[in-house]
Amino acid sequence: MNASGVVFVAALNGSALGLGAEFAWACDLRVMADGDFFIGQPEILLGIIPGGGGTQRLTRLIGTHRSLVAILEGKPFTPEEALANGAVDEVVPQDEVVTRAVELAEHLGARSKGTVAAAKRAVYFGGSMSLTEGLHVERTEFFARVMSPESQELMLDYTATTEATGELPLYNPKTYAQALASGSVPGRRSTNGR
Numbered sequence: 001m002n003a004s005g006v007v008f009v010a011a012l013n014g015s016a017l018g019l020g021a022e023f024a025w026a027c028d029l030r031v032m033a034d035g036d037f038f039i040g041q042p043e044i045l046l047g048i049i050p051g052g053g054g055t056q057r058l059t060r061l062i063g064t065h066r067s068l069v070a071i072l073e074g075k076p077f078t079p080e081e082a083l084a085n086g087a088v089d090e091v092v093p094q095d096e097v098v099t100r101a102v103e104l105a106e107h108l109g110a111r112s113k114g115t116v117a118a119a120k121r122a123v124y125f126g127g128s129m130s131l132t133e134g135l136h137v138e139r140t141e142f143f144a145r146v147m148s149p150e151s152q153e154l155m156l157d158y159t160a161t162t163e164a165t166g167e168l169p170l171y172n173p174k175t176y177a178q179a180l181a182s183g184s185v186p187g188r189r190s191t192n193g194r
Helices: 019-026 054-062 064-073 079-087 094-109 114-123 131-146 149-165 173-182
Strands: 009-012 029-034 089-094
Touching: 009 019, 009 094, 009 173, 019 054, 019 064, 019 131, 029 094, 054 064, 079 089, 089 094, 114 149
Parallel strands: 009 029, 029 089
Antiparallel strands: none
């Protein structure tokens, strides 16, 4: 999942403990239902520790200290606590969880699969290394993407748009909003039929 060009969004339409929480932590984003629900790692109450990635993924999501306290206590987060701690990305009414998760997946899925995969590898793998090693992973992924035909076309179009308009497209709020919505910077190719 961490190296895939697919964006994984967990739709938590109820409580998730132990392995259920670990599946959610493994996803790229998490949308949780508001209500009397909870998410967490109760394993310590059974005399064990999380074994499906909870000690590693929760730590990377919310930080070492918060993760350790949550795991040692075995007390789950409410939706509000999960959001405040960064364990979930959004809390919505229960009847909107799946719809919102699909919206996020479609929105982020509009981005280049190869670039999504490269960004995920740089963040997930590089982020768990030393800074020097992480920067090496980032550079490797950057150069692989910048040389791809797709990225070359987008960058050449961005440069041509800049030359034609006299401004950097991403400094125009309207253009930036269009780019965020569509997954790439609109440019001359989208206005001249190319």
